[in-house]
Amino acid sequence: MEYTTIKKEDAEVSKILEAERVRQQEGIELIASENYVSVAVQEALGSIFTNKYSEGYSGKRYYAGNEFVDDVENLAISRAKELFGAEHVNVQPLSGSPANAAVYFATVKPGDKILGLKLDHGGHLSHGHPVNFSGMLYDFVQYTVKKETGEIDMDEVREIALREKPKMILAGFSAYSRNMDWKRFKEIADEVGAITFADIAHIAGLIAGKQIESPVPYFDIVTTTTHKTLRGPRGAMIMCKEKFAKDIDRAVFPGMQGGPHDNNTAAKAIAFGEALKPEFQAYAKQVILNAKAMADELMKNGFKIISDGTDNHLMVVDLSNQGLVGKEAEVALDKAGISTSRSTIPYDINPPMNPSGIRLGTPAVTTRGMKEAEMRQIAQWIIEALKNKDDDNKLEAIRQEVKSLCAKYPIPTF
Numbered sequence: 544m545e546y547t548t549i550k551k552e553d554a555e556v557s558k559i560l561e562a563e564r565v566r567q568q569e570g571i572e573l574i575a576s577e578n579y580v581s582v583a584v585q586e587a588l589g590s591i592f593t594n595k596y597s598e599g600y601s602g603k604r605y606y607a608g609n610e611f612v613d614d615v616e617n618l619a620i621s622r623a624k625e626l627f628g629a630e631h632v633n634v635q636p637l638s639g640s641p642a643n644a645a646v647y648f649a650t651v652k653p654g655d656k657i658l659g660l661k662l663d664h665g666g667h668l669s670h671g672h673p674v675n676f677s678g679m680l681y682d683f684v685q686y687t688v689k690k691e692t693g694e695i696d697m698d699e700v701r702e703i704a705l706r707e708k709p710k711m712i713l714a715g716f717s718a719y720s721r722n723m724d725w726k727r728f729k730e731i732a733d734e735v736g737a738i739t740f741a742d743i744a745h746i747a748g749l750i751a752g753k754q755i756e757s758p759v760p761y762f763d764i765v766t767t768t769t770h771k772t773l774r775g776p777r778g779a780m781i782m783c784k785e786k787f788a789k790d791i792d793r794a795v796f797p798g799m800q801g802g803p804h805d806n807n808t809a810a811k812a813i814a815f816g817e818a819l820k821p822e823f824q825a826y827a828k829q830v831i832l833n834a835k836a837m838a839d840e841l842m843k844n845g846f847k848i849i850s851d852g853t854d855n856h857l858m859v860v861d862l863s864n865q866g867l868v869g870k871e872a873e874v875a876l877d878k879a880g881i882s883t884s885r886s887t888i889p890y891d892i893n894p895p896m897n898p899s900g901i902r903l904g905t906p907a908v909t910t911r912g913m914k915e916a917e918m919r920q921i922a923q924w925i926i927e928a929l930k931n932k933d934d935d936n937k938l939e940a941i942r943q944e945v946k947s948l949c950a951k952y953p954i955p956t957f
């Protein structure tokens with residue numbers, strides 16, 4: 544029996560929560576930015592640390608009674624340092640976008656030039672999208688992926704950097720399936736005197752799990768969300784070289800935020816502790832093996848994956864050779880119990896609200912314990928569902944098969 548007190552105290556919320564629990568348990572989650580946190584992380588999020596106000600930093604708070612908040616924040620910081628080898632860590636950012644805002648506030652001025660990955664080529668809203676604060680305040684110039692290969696061309700990045708002389712070079716993505724050449728980014732930044740900023744929101748868990756290379760040794764500043772592959776609570780953190788520490792801390796508080804969410808900080812400490820265990824390396828390895836298996840099965844069946852494969856947890860499927868657009872695919876797959884997100888593809892001819900692709904990721908299904916065989920099965924269901932996108936009976940039949948597979952892989956709840 545889950546959430547017994549809510550059930551007793553608030554029937555309305557209880558009903559909604561139970562429906563969501565069933566949705567999460569019975570469906571296959573392929574949204575690349577999602578995951579299932581452990582019961583320990585869930586307990587910390589529901590803990591009495593949510594009662595506390597603690598503006599400021601350890602030993603320098605603006606409220607009384609913060610000795611244990613200090614303990615838990617210090618623990619989260621020391622575990623994060625151990626996990627990523629960072630010189631300085633701030634665990635207070637409430638989410639990824641505010642963390643990125645704090646980085647810009649700490650290091651550049653409105654109107655300054657920043658070089659980042661083009662949004663519809665895999666970048667993030669907070670990397671200079673015109674509707675986002677980042678695009679409104681800063682002068683973003685962008686590098687792209689090559690049309691033929693779907694991969695970032697570092698010679699082009701260098702060319703643009705030499706021409707544009709940006710104050711900052713940003714490397715990071717929400718929808719790119721290849722490894723970044725961190726070292727080369729750093730060399731290019733040094734040539735033009737730019738600050739290096741990596742946003743590893745998507746791949747932090749794969750880096751923590753020692754499966755892909757880390758930018759932390761090379762880059763001045765690295766941000767990450769804590770809730771994607773890193774499998775912690777919703778939130779973020781900023782890692783940086785010592786010389787940026789004071790400015791970053793000041794930009795987070797009092798620059799951007801008031802009180803940190805201490806229940807989240809406790810949950811971050813727990814998640815970092817989990818990520819330090821050898822099992823987490825096995826998890827990260829399996830996430831990638833699963834993504835490779837899913838990409839392979841889709842490609843064998845005529846689907847086009849941007850860059851023809853993946854080195855990480857995600858892939859962007861170009862549906863244009865399937866006579867489909869992303870939104871109809873997303874809707875049909877949802878009816879079949881498979882959760883995905885529509886996605887732009889590089890050089891998309893369709894508009895962002897109805898782009899030509901879908902993005903698939905394996906962090907959540909891997910947490911449930913699924914392996915390559917299940918990935919190939921899921922790929923087959925995807926293919927079948929898309930072929931029968933207008934046949935609700937067929938989609939419902941797939942949904943029942945999905946449900947019985949999921950019954951064997953319970954999600955963590957208390």
Ligand SMILES: *Cc1c(COP(=O)(O)O)cnc(C)c1O
Binds near residue numbers: 638667778
């Ligand atoms: C998800 C993501 C973020 C933002 O995270 P929120 O917590 O949703 O604000 C920032 N950068 C990148 C690259 C992301 O993928």
